[in-house]
Amino acid sequence: MTIELDEISNEDTAIESKFDLLIVLQQAPYSSASANEALDLALAAGTFEQKVALLFIEDGVYQLMSEQAPDALQQKSLEKMINALSFYGVSMLAVESHSLFERDLHPEKHIIQGVHFELLNTKSIQDLYDRSKTIIRF
Amino acid sequence: MTIELDEISNEDTAIESKFDLLIVLQQAPYSSASANEALDLALAAGTFEQKVALLFIEDGVYQLMSEQAPDALQQKSLEKMINALSFYGVSMLAVESHSLFERDLHPEKHIIQGVHFELLNTKSIQDLYDRSKTIIRF
Amino acid sequence: MTTLHTLNRSPADTQLFKQLLSTIRVGDTLLLLEDAVYYCIKNNLNRTIQDIEVFALKDDVHARGIPFEGSDVKLASYEEYVRLTERTDKLINWY
Amino acid sequence: MTTLHTLNRSPADTQLFKQLLSTIRVGDTLLLLEDAVYYCIKNNLNRTIQDIEVFALKDDVHARGIPFEGSDVKLASYEEYVRLTERTDKLINWY
């Protein structure tokens, strides 16, 4: 995981771009289909070439835990879906930093690697909301 | 509403009796069928001559608000069901006092009249749990 | 740019309210509906969120028997909810 | 009389945990399942509820990728959940 604390990236996926859709993931995985169905929507929106951003916040940050083994509950891996997002053109994955902090989660220690997340504070999240046409919370 | 602050009543419905079933109502009414379905179960258990107690706690105390007019949402009145409970042999209706206090609800001012509630503190609720064979939370 | 925020959870859901508070801005509008109309009982919302116009959905308020005299919150019908959608530039539904 | 308490909500549901805390007694057993297994991350449950034996449902812990070394909480299978039901006099499910 690469963490950029509120830095502005230079890519097309830049932190300052506008989004057609911001999907907010605020629930823990596996106790419901919420995380899966939110990510399904993200993949669909990416496929249809919409600019999509994802924000993991509150219990939603638990979706990013490394070493998930959902086959213990006969469920499919979220990690694969999260890894697939960039291939489907989902341009930004953001994580609210305070939600990690409150849960004693350390990006280097607990969060899946190999995926680029922007670590955002409250102010940056307000900006992200401003730059998104539509917000759907899951 | 008659409030007896942790007093022991002398009736058959006494605060010291044992219950086959304690139904805990902790959700606000109308946003879901939870309150209705919990009260349906209470009526059914009363009909089958089980000793039933009800505990209104947390947002569940909102079910006791006077002046509810659920026809505004094309729903049926909870008050009628609550009034019917004693006819079906439901022997005790308890309300957690702190839940009222936290919500700025005053028994004389905000709560339906004509039904007898026991106002319980945390300690009395622990006793109520102890005296109930089964607890179901709605 | 102004945003219409709607909230439908009771004051017991403090986390959701905290998220809303960190996002709402001066000039935005807040509409309380469903279980969020219980915020009207304590009547201290206007101290928490100043310079925000607050409405509560009338039918949700009446259904739940919420005392409303002297409240700073304005009642809104479903039609007025639609008009608030018109009047603002965007919408965030908090549930 | 001993009670087996099960809890299935994440630590974010502070109200539910407060209700459980006011009811649980010395000698009781607590089993964390579903989203309640996230209590294992902070590993400070045993300070909050002393003299209570705490278990977490193994498959829920593994599915969610919760680090578990050095935890004071014991892992339990579904079979052990059933055995805890046997071993105690009654049951309260907190959800």
Added chain:
Amino acid sequence: MTLKLSILVLGSPYNSQAAYSALRYTQAAISLGHEVYRVFFYQDGVHTSTRLSAPPQDEFNIYEAWQSLQKEHSLDFVTCIAAAARRGVLNDTESKRHNLPAANLAEGFDLSGLGQLVEANSVSDRLVTFGA
């Protein structure tokens, strides 16, 4: 100003007020002359689109109310095909495809994919979400 609105329903009737609040909002929007481009049912909201419900006679029938609204204004109602299949809501085609003995999707609802929600969002002025 006339808006082009789309509506997203995420909660099941009886477990949330989402389907009811969305109904009242949609009715109000139509009565004020706005265009309701599409109503999309996702997650447990798909249960709103069953034709096999039988609420007590003296209770409001949320299913009939949605069905009447669709019919009266020829609205575009889409139920997410994947979410519905998982939860037990199927039309005739899907039912046959899965070798199941019956179908239960109400008339006036189409089963389709999430692309319909994405498209509705891209062409609408607002997507109004009713969550659980």
Added chain:
Amino acid sequence: MTLKLSILVLGSPYNSQAAYSALRYTQAAISLGHEVYRVFFYQDGVHTSTRLSAPPQDEFNIYEAWQSLQKEHSLDFVTCIAAAARRGVLNDTESKRHNLPAANLAEGFDLSGLGQLVEANSVSDRLVTFGA
């Protein structure tokens, strides 16, 4: 000590883990030799008893798992008739009674009243509830 257990399921598959956790607990109780007197499905838990679901082939099928468990051990599965009618789960009799075109209650489940839950509680050593 052999216990007589009854199980209460209150949450729908996909919206909660209730139906899954209850399944695993019930399987474990049986494997340890306990008597499962009745499984009662109430509130959104009634959705567990549909026969019209079609989860993707590569996903666990929670509906089939419950149906197999019932069959294998001849368990008593009761779905609350009132909660189910409201939510769109009907057997043949109820479907005909309401003049509806089909039924969707899975085999092995009975529609009956809350008295069955009350009775299960009164004769069982424990009622184990799986809430949402």
